[in-house]
Amino acid sequence: MAKLCLVFFIISLVIAMPWTQAFPLDNWPQRHKDQKETVTNLQFYFHDTVSGKNPSAIKVAQSADTEKSPTLFGAIMMADDPLTQGPDPNSKLVGRAQGLYGSAGQSEVCLIMAMNFAFIDGIYNGSSISLLGKNSAMSPVREMPIVGGTGLFRLARGYAIAKTLWFDITTGDAIVGYNVTVVH
Incomplete structure (x- = not known):
């Protein structure tokens, strides 16, 4: 059985080799060794x-007790x-925040956020830049x-500084200002 698995693994590698060569990396932008890092503020x-x-x-999941929780x-x-x-909301669109966030606090309103800010x-x-961390929303x-x-x-x-500018407690809708400092 082990020999059969090994043979299957080797055949899979041989089949996959042409596929991996279909993506040449020589045309991708590359940072030169002597190039300094850039700090960008957004x-x-x-x-x-x-x-x-x-x-x-939109809500995609919740626990059986979420609706009973004051922090959801x-x-x-x-x-x-x-x-x-x-x-x-009608100002110029510069990107999309795509990802997920969840209510992670039992006694405080705090979110765990996994979000990509994709610029257009x-x-x-x-x-894009990726944010991952605790957001103490209140x-x-x-x-x-x-x-x-x-x-x-x-x-x-880097880091993002967030400040809620508007929050509707009835609907849960919000507008949040972000100041982001990125080293790249």
Whole structure:
């Protein structure tokens, strides 16, 4: 049986070899060894809409006790929120916040966020940064880590400062300002 598995593994490798060669990496942008790192500061506005006919974030899971919890502990949301240049929802669209967040606190409203900020405008078009961390949503200002990125932000690290500008306690809709510092 072990010999059969080994033979199958070797055949799989041989079959996969041409596929791996179909993606030449020599045309991809590369950072030269002597190139300095860049620090980029970004400011944009996150529009999280959970109500209405066309929400940008929807609940995809919850625990049996989530509805009994004052913090909605256990609720998981999937988001595709617009990122705009200004706080007005009709201001210029600069990207999308795509990912998920969940209520992770039993005694405080705090979210665990795994979010990609995918940019669609200007020199950052096609690039993204990844945020992963705790968001103490009721704090006036909070800091979260930037743990990676793509495109111009490849190998990014940094931090995001978030400040809620508007929150509707009835619907749960919010507008949050983000100031992000990224080293890449």
